[in-house]
Amino acid sequence: MPAVWTMFNFISALLAVVIAVSVLQGIARGATGSARHLLFIVTEGAVTVASLYFAWQGAKLLSPQLQTWLAERSIQIPTEAMGFFKQLYYTFVTAFRDFPLLRFGALFLIGYVVLKHVLYLIADPLLRIALPARFHRADERRPSLSSALAGGAIGAVTGFGRALLLVAGLFIFVTLFPHTPLSGYIQGSQLYQKGAKQVIEPFTGDLIASQLPVFTRAVEREIGNIMQRKYEVIDAAVPTDVAEAAKEVTAPGKTDEEKAKLLYKWVGSRISYDWNKVRDYEERGVWHEQTPEDTFHTRKGVCIDYARLYYVMAKAAGLDAKVVTGLGYDGQGGYGPHAWNEVYLREKSAWVPLDPTWYSSGGNWFNPPKFAETHVREA
Incomplete structure (x- = not known):
């Protein structure tokens, strides 16, 4: 019993469950329902990727211009005593002006939320126009055997996609915290290793492994700078x-x-x-x-x-x-x-x-x- 238990890995089990549940959902929905579900997942993925890309480019373009605009305003921390909300205002505004990662991150987040909402508003009516009417309603009757089998196959594709997204998230965690016990346990999963080494690593190259920890350390330094700015504002009046x-x-x-x-x-x-x-x-x-x-x-x-x-x-x-x-x-x-x-x-x-x-x-x-x-x- 102990030997079997040590061989069991919850990460592998979780990945297997994600795929199995997707297959069962596909069988229950049938071919049409599963295809519709997969299409909406793909659409959501495309909208998310497009939103991330354009938000990133927009933040790169706007961040230096916003910094210049704020610098021209010559915002100075007052030397008289300030209330809580005034302290909060000057901490945020001067940090937004002086710390590029904070400024970029805020612009990126705002841009992503706005763009994703706008792209959804565009994509939804286009899908309704382009797809047959039967794709927009659920099959009320039980699917036939052939439809259920086709739905199961489509569900398997959906499940593999979901599992890969989970592997990508775990891969980022392992990259950032390689020496933790949890990272060692994750890497002990055979399913995780196959997904990480055969799909994630070839796709990302050394982008995550080499650049993400560097970016994380830069974020940590900037958080420290923001904490410093908080004390500069609070103790501005001597x-x-x-x-x-x-x-x-x-x-x-x-x-x-x-x-x-x-x-x-x-x-x-x-x-x-x-x-x-x-x-x-x-x-x-x-x-x-x-x-x-x-x-x-x-x-x-x-x-x-x-x-x-x-x-x-x-x-x-x-x-x-x-x-x-x-x-x-x-x-x-x-x-x-x-x-x-x-x-x-x-x-x-x-x-x-x-x-x-x-x-x-x-x-x-x-x-x-x-x-x-x-x-x-x-x-």
Whole structure:
């Protein structure tokens, strides 16, 4: 029994069921009903492919023009306090202007929905005109044996098409996540391997295998940039007392690096880690939101509060900085949610990382050589 169970593969079973159900549906519908169903599936596929293609081309054409139009409007994030909806507006508009994948994706999605609807409106009446009247109504009587057999054959073609679509989806998943247990299980299916190797791979070449992971990583980077933009908008207004403190702290610095280090030491040494805030969140599910001004005055916060305070103080001191979110090493072999900063040093023409939260733990966390081994940027 165990040997038989280990040989059984749910993916193969699922693909077989998809084909079998289509065959049974074909037999039940008969030749005319199955042919009509197959025709509508083919039409839907053609409309979908055409919509995807023209939406893609349209997005490629419109995206740079829209970026230019938005850039000419010189939209700037206000430096005064903003309400939630105003923050949301500036986050979206400036991200739409500055991040090409977001802009392209939105245009592509809108174009696809509109085009598919329009093409359906065109295709439906054309089919009704071109096809015999009997194709537009279901056979109310039970199909004859010959009609049922023909319907079953047509259903088999439909089933193979559906199965290939499922294989294509699984193929994309395996390409993106090759080292997961689920991917290994999928690849253990003989039916999946035949569909992937004999149809999907020859048809797509190295497009999916080589380009899709690259595209996915680019999307991940852009999501991180959008998260950064959110904090830029939320913390656009720097309180006067915070700005004055930042200028005073960085006054001895002559270079961007010296100013950035002075701020790193000041925030890291002046702010105490708020363990009560952590406990409230972990044990009661209560998150105490606070602004950089709150952190500045209470002298307490968690990693995101350290990072946001550093960001606004750096901005007030004339530095270009970022809030970065991701995972931080917990010292016990694992990683947990964390936030830190990056600051741009003009004399080095480079962004460098720093972690003011970890300042009090000892060691140098201002651009150390192996920073990336303990900090993993959010994907």
